[in-house]
Amino acid sequence: xxxxxNAATSWPKPEAVYQMADVSLRQLSGxxxxxGNKGALxxxxxxxxxxxxxxxxxxxxxxxxxxxxVNATAALNLALQGLLEPGDHVIIxxxxxxxVVRPLYALxxxxxxxxxxxxxxxxxxxxxxxEKAIQSRTRLICLTHASNVTGTIMPIFEVGEIARRHHLQxxxxxxxTAGEIPIDVETAGITLLAFTGxxxxxxxxxxxxLYIRYPDTIRPLIYGGTGSNSELFTxxxxxxxxxxxxxxxxxxxxxxxxxxxFIQETGLEKIRRHTRELTGQLLEGLRQIPEVxxxxxxxxxxxxxxxxxxxxxISAGEAGAWLADHYEIATRSGLHCAPLAHQTAGTLATGTxxxxxxxFNTPAEIxxxxxxxxxxxxxxxxx
Amino acid sequence: xxxxxxxxxALKAEKTVQGAGLQGRLIPMPRELSSLCGLxxxxxxxxxxxxxxxxxxxxxxxxxxxxxxxDRGRIRVIEAxxxxxxxxxxxxxESGS
Numbered sequence: 001x002x003x004x005x006n007a008a009t010s011w012p013k014p015e016a017v018y019q020m021a022d023v024s025l026r027q028l029s030g031x032x033x034x035x036g037n038k039g040a041l042x043x044x045x046x047x048x049x050x051x052x053x054x055x056x057x058x059x060x061x062x063x064x065x066x067x068x069x070v071n072a073t074a075a076l077n078l079a080l081q082g083l084l085e086p087g088d089h090v091i092i093x094x095x096x097x098x099x100v101v102r103p104l105y106a107l108x109x110x111x112x113x114x115x116x117x118x119x120x121x122x123x124x125x126x127x128x129x130x131e132k133a134i135q136s137r138t139r140l141i142c143l144t145h146a147s148n149v150t151g152t153i154m155p156i157f158e159v160g161e162i163a164r165r166h167h168l169q170x171x172x173x174x175x176x177t178a179g180e181i182p183i184d185v186e187t188a189g190i191t192l193l194a195f196t197g198x199x200x201x202x203x204x205x206x207x208x209x210l211y212i213r214y215p216d217t218i219r220p221l222i223y224g225g226t227g228s229n230s231e232l233f234t235x236x237x238x239x240x241x242x243x244x245x246x247x248x249x250x251x252x253x254x255x256x257x258x259x260x261x262f263i264q265e266t267g268l269e270k271i272r273r274h275t276r277e278l279t280g281q282l283l284e285g286l287r288q289i290p291e292v293x294x295x296x297x298x299x300x301x302x303x304x305x306x307x308x309x310x311x312x313x314i315s316a317g318e319a320g321a322w323l324a325d326h327y328e329i330a331t332r333s334g335l336h337c338a339p340l341a342h343q344t345a346g347t348l349a350t351g352t353x354x355x356x357x358x359x360f361n362t363p364a365e366i367x368x369x370x371x372x373x374x375x376x377x378x379x380x381x382x383x
Numbered sequence: 384x385x386x387x388x389x390x391x392x393a394l395k396a397e398k399t400v401q402g403a404g405l406q407g408r409l410i411p412m413p414r415e416l417s418s419l420c421g422l423x424x425x426x427x428x429x430x431x432x433x434x435x436x437x438x439x440x441x442x443x444x445x446x447x448x449x450x451x452x453x454d455r456g457r458i459r460v461i462e463a464x465x466x467x468x469x470x471x472x473x474x475x476x477e478s479g480s
Binding site: 041063064238239 | 388398
């Protein structure tokens, strides 16, 4: 199989991630914050380790400001529902995922308003347009770091600077960029950062989290036992306990730590160089096929390894099925949970076929994929 | 013995102290000592000043420091030395917008 669906979940994982998941599930015989036996302490130590690794990766000075969630969607919901109050106004881009748009749409019933700043068809966002959308009641700017449809990298530093100047909170969705592009929360002025563990960070699904710069401004969505301050009926304010009620998925978080360590040891630059080369090779080859429409920026530097296409004469879904049947190439077709981004790209009616390479793909696999697309186009020409 | 407002800080304290080559271990804490996170870091009295300085530098929040006596496995508090308020060991944080 040629796996080109890393934007959905990365595969394979580094060997160390599989090993850590196995060892953790077998040996971390305890629940974090629940008991002082060796297993519970080891589970706690593993979670602490992952928290510290993530803090180092994102330039976060206080690791306890990272709280674990089950995925990026849960983290985005915590940020949006925990922060926003009736009367608040939010600015988002025209490339946002439903993980942002649906919670905001639901919050409209509670008196929260939002403005969508339009992007160019290739996903490019003009930071000045964001600044122009700021109102007196604006509380938050929420921006994806890179589109999961077109791969477009968004100008988080410029927008972060605008947020800082206007004293707004700045929420960044790094689902497609954590483990792919360097991120520094201080430099980018990020006050809330949502990440997922199972994509670029190479961990298992069911892991993710939110960095919260100002914990006092966010209400928890889930209340319950934290293993601390247990005589009180009120939720503790201390981080990370405030947002981590209930038993945490320590084995998976330990495995996520192994993924982050792999990234650290390999080097983010090396990972990025490799995936950028694969992206460039794929873009170049696809552009030479007249029947293929490629969405998103032309330059591989301006995107993450996410390429959406359509092939004239065949639907995205059928093309994906043909590639899977004939060459065992795993892709994803359809709307990619981001109707807003498809609207921007002009593909809301058709969807796209998305090819997303990862660090473990090879140039030979990309060449095979290009040959397969050329063959499919040939079949369609002859039909 | 040091107690902490959350398990995160207890574990971080253990890592910090051990990372500097000092002896220190986490033990389950008697309920009467504190209910905050259920763990305490046990230190020999002679290294406690050094350990506290390390913890301060690492940004670990403490609840309190107590001197205890172990009597046939039972812990008896003989002196509550210091109680820390949130922020005692750290700079005050800026408030959010």
